[in-house]
Amino acid sequence: QKEVEQNSGPLSVPEGAIASLNCTYSDRGSQSFFWYRQYSGKSPELIMSIYSNGDKEDGRFTAQLNKASQYVSLLIRDSQPSDSATYLCAVGGGADGLTFGKGTHLIIQP
Amino acid sequence: EAQVTQNPRYLITVTGKKLTVTCSQNMNHEYMSWYRQDPGLGLRQIYYSMNVEVTDKGDVPEGYKVSRKEKRNFPLILESPSPNQTSLYFCASNLSGATEATQYFGPGTRLTVL
Numbered sequence: 001q002k003e004v005e006q007n008s009g010p011l012s013v014p015e016g017a018i019a020s021l022n023c024t025y026s027d028r029g030s031q032s033f034f035w036y037r038q039y040s041g042k043s044p045e046l047i048m049s050i051y052s053n054g055d056k057e058d059g060r061f062t063a064q065l066n067k068a069s070q071y072v073s074l075l076i077r078d079s080q081p082s083d084s085a086t087y088l089c090a091v092g093g094g095a096d097g098l099t100f101g102k103g104t105h106l107i108i109q110p
Numbered sequence: 111e112a113q114v115t116q117n118p119r120y121l122i123t124v125t126g127k128k129l130t131v132t133c134s135q136n137m138n139h140e141y142m143s144w145y146r147q148d149p150g151l152g153l154r155q156i157y158y159s160m161n162v163e164v165t166d167k168g169d170v171p172e173g174y175k176v177s178r179k180e181k182r183n184f185p186l187i188l189e190s191p192s193p194n195q196t197s198l199y200f201c202a203s204n205l206s207g208a209t210e211a212t213q214y215f216g217p218g219t220r221l222t223v224l
Contacts, residue, residue, distance in 0.1 A: 041220075043200055043215040043216060043218050046213070088152070090213075097143050097158050100152050100153040102150065
């Protein structure tokens with residue numbers, strides 16, 4: 001069974017600093033990788049997708065993928081209190097859809 | 111507005127009373143799926159559908175049924191709900207089910223089974 005592992009946290013980061021979130025996955029055949037942000041009681045919201053090795057930047061967010069190490073990360077620069085949420089790593093690669101990690105709870109301290 | 115809608119948003123029911131949670135999308139997406147989310151367990155897929163009349167089990171299908179008679183609708187049916195089905199449920203859709211397709215989530219349905 002495919003597994004996606006994340007540190008549950010909480011991860012506490014001062015406002016303005018860089019938050020670093022990590023994820024590992026078990027299925028070497030995985031082809032697509034996503035980071036979702038979820039506020040308490042709300043639905044997951046896609047913030048980044050990445051499909052090839054390397055870095056992908058979008059505003060304050062950078063996703064990093066290393067398929068050899070089966071590792072995905074998300075960096076949030078200039079962290080804001082509004083970034084406080086649970087971040088879900090999701091991995092896809094087949095018709096059965098995405099496999100989600102359990103999420104990392106991020107707290108940005110003002 | 112492109113969206114996935116779910117109804118009801120909140121439901122309290124009793125053990126054994128059949129219920130249906132509706133899901134509808136207006137983006138002409140082929141792929142739809144249902145997840146449940148529980149504390150400490152994360153999001154787990156219940157069922158998915160690649161297209162009309164095509165459905166398949168996800169990781170936790172026991173106690174649930176689905177149907178896909180129309181492209182836009184994908185209802186989740188609990189024939190005889192039990193307290194262990196108390197959870198937060200999300201419907202999701204994407205264009206094709208391809209690996210790079212972006213998945214869109216509905217607002218969620220919080221179900222309590224007494």
